């Protein structure tokens with residue numbers, strides 16, 4: 632298995648809508664997912680979508696135990712989510728800072744639904760259905776956006792709240 636190159640913003644492949652996975656429980660799918668985990672871990676990412684390594688399929692992975700990129704974030708179980716669907720559970724929106732391995736060294740303030748339900752399949756084709764909130768909900772919305780060809784800068788409402796991590800003011804403790 633291998634750490635793959637991550638496509639960066641500007642690459643037209645990141646703007647494509649990814650295709651559904653149609654065959655589960657096979658070596659090809661397992662190899663893709665294994666490469667995704669190797670690639671995400673190598674970059675200390677909290678999530679990765681298959682299109683980010685040039686594979687236009689509806690596969691995302693995410694998870695956060697302790698991560699130096701997100702020192703204050705809530706933990707999220709390590710999850711493989713295939714052919715995902717998302718439903719907002721309320722109109723409530725949170726704004727918080729996001730980064731993306733396809734937009735290196737930058738951060739932006741992004742609105743996301745606070746509470747969502749998401750469903751999809753694991754690599755064996757077993758269905759998964761969760762209702763989540765907070766950082767978990769944010770990560771899922773960010774990753775599923777990649778499958779629609781949407782990168783987080785497109786969601787930023789105030790472009791003054793977008794910039795290099797090294798230049799942005801430190802966040803105040805709440």
Ligand code: NI
Nearest residue numbers: 730731732733
């Ligand atoms: Ni991303």
